[in-house]
Amino acid sequence: MLDDIRQTRIQKIQTLRELGVSPYVSAKADTFRTHKAAEIKSSYEKVEGQQVTVVGKIFLLRNIGKIAFATIQDESERIQLFFKESDVTVEQSSPKFSNKPLTYDQMNLLDIGDYVQAVGTVGKTKTGEISVMVTSYTILSKSVRPMPEKFHGLQDTETKLRKRYLDLVTDSDLRDMFMKKSLFWKAIRDFMIGEGFTEVITPIMEETTGGADANPFTTHHNALDEDFYLRISPELHLKRLIGGGYEKVFEIGPNFRNEGIDDEHLQEFWNMEFYWAYANYWDNMELVKNMYRYIAKTVFNKSTFSMRGHEVDFDKEWEFIDYVETIEKNLGINVLKATEQEMKNCLSERKARFEENANRERLSDLLWKQIRVGMAGPVFLINEPTIVSPLARVSDANPTVTERFHVIIAGSELGNGYTELIDPPDQLDRFLKQQAMRDAGDSEAQMIDYDFVEMLEYGMPPTTGFGMGERLFSFMVDKPMRQTVFFPQMGRVKS
Secondary structure (H helix, E strand, O other): OHHHHHHHHHHHHHHHHHOOOOOEOOOOOOOOOOOOHHHHHHOHHHHEOOEEEEEEEEEEEEEOOOEEEEEEEOOOOEEEEEEEOOOOOOOOOOOOOOOOOOOOHHHHHOOOOOEEEEEEEEEEOOOOOEEEEEEEEEEEEOOOOOOOOOOOOOOOHHHHHHOHHHHHHHOHHHHHHHHHHHHHHHHHHHHHHHOOOEEOOOOOEEOOOOOOOOOOEEEEEOOOOEEEEEOOOOHHHHHHHHHOOOOEEEEEEEEEOOOOOEOOEOOEEEEEEEEEEOOOHHHHHHHHHHHHHHHHHHHHOOOEEEEOOEEEEOOOOOEEEEHHHHHHHHHOOOOOOOOHHHHHHHHHHOOOOOOOOOOHHHHHHHHHHHHHOOOOOOEEEEOOEHHHOOOEOEOOOOOOEEOEEEEEEOOEEEEEEEEEOOOHHHHHHHHHHHHHHHHOOOOOOOOOOHHHHHHHHHOOOOEEEEEEEOHHHHHHOOOOHHHHOOOOOOOOOOO
16 A cells, blocks of 8 residues: 555656656745745734745645645644635746746645645635635645544554654644743753853763763774763763862753663753852752742743642742651661661562662662652752762761752652762762772762862862753653653664
8 A cells, every 4th residue: 555655656756857847846045935824824814815925744635626725734833725726827926936836737746745835815715714825836845655644643652753753743732842842941041041150061972971870871982992981961070160160050961871761761861960169059959949930930831730640839838858857757767777688678568679789879769769759849858868979068967968959849850959079088988989889780880080089189169069851841741751852762673
């Protein structure tokens, strides 16, 4: 069936060429239009009776003798073209087409999926539908494959993700979501610049990677003949800039973590991180709260959201909860005092999965996750133990915990910040402990970055930092992460 359709359309391409009509015109300035479809519909009273030139992809085509109808779609909207045999001419219109116009009878060379250009006057049909009453038209690009079924589009999730171009062209809600995602990053950028931060760009390939607990991807640099890592976070380079004299910096860009795929994780994802000299994590939390509220209002024009079965109101007062106290209150175990076996027993009682060689850091994190899933938020999780915070400053009031926080929303961690560790010996000691964990088989433990420690030895001012990613957007639209990126990695199709 598909082969027959393709063969018929390929023959139409040959026929068009024989008629002196290009089936694939140049994308030069001569491919002209005066109005987008949405402009015509939204300002009908102003443009009624005017001549317009429109372009778009055909989604409906119906010929009933001496009249015909087509629905075309551009980026903005769909609009109907109305053809009347006696009105359609092959004379060049003003402005001139870049391609030879087609006659009314040559409409049989068009198919759903083709891109066309049409000139006509704006009016309404007998049914009251706003239309362009076509006086001349031509083809811009000929489709060879048929479009998905016109009323339902693509239905299979994997096909939708693999052939995103088809999903986008048939689903206006999906296009709207990605427009909001563009506004999401713009809102963050505008907010940060408005707060006096400087946007910077740091390397994606690193000799030593760090800034998070994650297994990195490795690549090879041919010119240097050395292996490099794709960054898991821009943190250590951004803090080098603070050490270099900048006081407020942020970066928006991709990170790469070689971990599992689920509704909240992707191996390639975009993140924003900022670092702020002469401020602490209390200042940080106030800024973050205001930023999240700004994103909600600017991008979505609301403050309340339904996310993962939770109702979340960004305008409400954000609570503070203590890491150790919250786990002990809910699970009856103190992660600072319990043995590793006691922590494993607690997880086993709750049928939580863990690796048998899991260390205290991993076990503490798993215990916390048993509680986190039930929290709607937004709340700030504070006083996180040193063992789970290798880059955060130790609390002056309690040396077993750090000045670190997470933003908890809808059962997940949607932001991470802290007062930075600027003590070189302390940082080196924590790096060494992380490296020991790595040597013992923990592929997500952090590497020693001696150059970063050396930077600290030259002196770095008191600083606070924060990171958040596109996971927040996926929660705001209440969709799995890979449905909110244009082209998620899917793996090769198995033959």
